[in-house]
Amino acid sequence: xxxxxQNSPSLSVQEGRISILNCDYTNSMFDYFxxxxxxxxEGPTFLISISSxxxxxxxxxxxxxxxxxAKHLSLHIVPSQPGDSAVxxxxxxxxxxDDKIIFxxxxxxxxxx
Amino acid sequence: EAGVTQFPSHSVIEKGQTxxxxxxxxxxxxxxxxxxxxxxxxxxxxxxFVKESKQDESGMPNNRFLAERTGGTYxxxxxxxxxxxxxxxxxxxxxxxxxxWDTQYFGPGTRLTVL
Numbered sequence: 001x002x003x004x005x006q007n008s009p010s011l012s013v014q015e016g017r018i019s020i021l022n023c024d025y026t027n028s029m030f031d032y033f034x035x036x037x038x039x040x041x042e043g044p045t046f047l048i049s050i051s052s053x054x055x056x057x058x059x060x061x062x063x064x065x066x067x068x069x070a071k072h073l074s075l076h077i078v079p080s081q082p083g084d085s086a087v088x089x090x091x092x093x094x095x096x097x098d099d100k101i102i103f104x105x106x107x108x109x110x111x112x113x
Numbered sequence: 114e115a116g117v118t119q120f121p122s123h124s125v126i127e128k129g130q131t132x133x134x135x136x137x138x139x140x141x142x143x144x145x146x147x148x149x150x151x152x153x154x155x156x157x158x159x160x161x162f163v164k165e166s167k168q169d170e171s172g173m174p175n176n177r178f179l180a181e182r183t184g185g186t187y188x189x190x191x192x193x194x195x196x197x198x199x200x201x202x203x204x205x206x207x208x209x210x211x212x213x214w215d216t217q218y219f220g221p222g223t224r225l226t227v228l
Contacts, residue, residue: 041221042221042222043220043222044204044219046217046218046219049216093214095214099217100158100172101206102158103155103157104155105154
């Protein structure tokens with residue numbers, strides 16, 4: 001039973017445009033949400049996070065939005081650059097518990113020239 | 114500051130053999146986690162150490178898997194005997210704080226292939 005769902009296995013976006021990656025979760029106990037980026041043959045690299053007490057967190061070109069009522073979060077990348085081509089994992093954790101991260105299956109982002 | 118390192122990067126073994134994976138966390142990080150990604154599936158939690166103690170091992174698939182972290186520094190994950198379904202990429206992650214949330218930093222992973 002998947003608690004974190006990324007329904008788009010892949011996404012192609014023109015360089016310079018906005019990339020929007022979506023994620024849904026089912027567990028109401030999750031209170032911390034993260035996005036990791038992964039290149040081939042490397043481990044996941046932390047990108048950005050958001051606590052459940054916020055609905056938006058911004059870091060440079062990356063913004064994460066959280067809609068708790070819909071149990072939905074999204075990652076916006078503006079503007080998209082060629083180096084953004086990677087697999088993006090949405091993840092969540094219930095910090096009152098054991099801090100383990102629950103991952104989605106990932107979305108492969110292709111930035112087109 | 115050196116990142117999380119894992120050894121070996123690849124391991125190919127036959128069914129029934131034993132393999133030991135090693136993880137060196139970032140220096141000073143008390144939390145150490147093992148995760149696994151089987152092909153086509155999501156990255157799944159295996160277990161969590163706080164220093165040398167197992168905090169949570171609810172994700173360990175079965176008793177063929179044994180994780181240790183003697184001395185609270187590096188950790189090993191032994192699979193004995195290995196089965197075909199154990200193939201996948203094994204990631205290690207570490208974080209600093211033992212209370213509250215702290216970012217988990219991942220190593221490059223060990224790709225295990227069981228033939």
